[in-house]
Amino acid sequence: MSLSSGEEDLDCPLCMEEIDITDRYFKPCPCGYQICRFCWNHIKENLNGLCPACRRPFSEDSVEFKPVPAEEIARIKAAKKRKERERKEQDQLAKRNLANARVVQKNLVYVLGLPPRLASEDLLKGSEYFGQYGKILRVVVNRRAHGHTPVLAQVPNTGVYITFARKEDAGKAIESVDGSVYDGMIIRATYGTTKYCSYFLKNQACPNPACQFLHEPGEEPDSFARDELRSVLDQYRITSRVCLGLHSSNL
Template sequence: MKANMSLEPIVNSIHSQQTPQQDVDKCVDCPLCMEALDYDDLGFYPCGCGYQVCRFCWNRLKNDENGLCPACRQPYPDSPIQFSTISIEAVEELKKKKKKQKEKQKLKDAAKSQNLSSVRVVQKNLLFVIGLPQRLSQEDLRKEFIKYGKILKMVINQSSAYVTYSRPEDAVAAIKSLNETNNNTNKSNQRSGSNSATQQQLRASLGTTKYCTHWLRSQSCPKQPDCKHYFPIYL
């Protein structure tokens, strides 16, 4: 689309012999359309402030819109301030620079993965309960906790369990109710003189989970939206 564009101020400035597009990787993006600049656009600066856009966007701004530079807000001149083709050597240098930037970003991502792999994140809609009776069934657990809100998932592990609610406020309500019951039970035991240490009590708090390994690797998780680990893009 850009290659077929005809702009009178530009045509006379283009070299008669151009390097084939396939020989040059696109290295820079136009800040307006976010498309990679063509080879001949790399040396195109339509405004004296130095703000670089592709010829297609320049033509659109100048002829179809207000004709002002998006950066300095001054009217575009009739002819580009600077328009010169870039040598193959310069393009190769840009390619190397971009490659180094990608390598640096990969190193940063790897460091992030290593630092966060052992970190646990508090899940505001995840209830963690300990002190459950042995051999408690999924159905019994659901009957006990569904009164606080809609349950998305439950996992029982011996005397503890994770209950995932659809809303964070439901998990908070369950924690508040269970802890109040515990406090009342403790006070009752103290008044009666019974040994509360021998009695099993439920204790609840917000649950924690690790970061999803796919997210740490900048990959999409195939288990979403049901992944049990923390995947920020879905929260």
């Protein structure tokens, strides 16, 4: 195994650890098969003492070793530092992009337009309302409109987030509710969005067990920048349809 042009990392083919810079020209067998000193000693002392490539017995007399020139060591170290710096910069850039991203949650339904008297967690979980579509994990009522969800000027500023146990149930709820009319108001339903937890972005454990933000990368097709989100949610919304009223069969 030799160091090819432009290649800075040289790994031992046996233990897969990087070979020390000073051992880059250490070849214990005339066949040229290159391994690290640790594996060489381990084979000699604890195994059969044969070269893994040509099966020739290892011998101290056959070891080829040339010291690495100081300028080459400096070049390799500089290249490694540069690669590490570039990797960190790429990681930081990726984290900044994630901090501005919003991810569509396929099991989260966001509803606008419900009258205040219906904006109750327990009521909306019931079988007369969204509970009829499937198991609900959580209902959150937000009295202010969601800044990233398309809204109609005439709908009340009561937004409701409903988290279903299954994505399919969330889809059924959106299909049934979006575009329906209640008390003369159009109800809008779409997939909700969330962002990444700040602790996740800092590679730290989140101390809040009830945190609602993401702690792992979302699916790439469902991740969008803030300015993309309005048009994306419009595409996600299933074609609106108008119903005569909200009741147990169509809410």
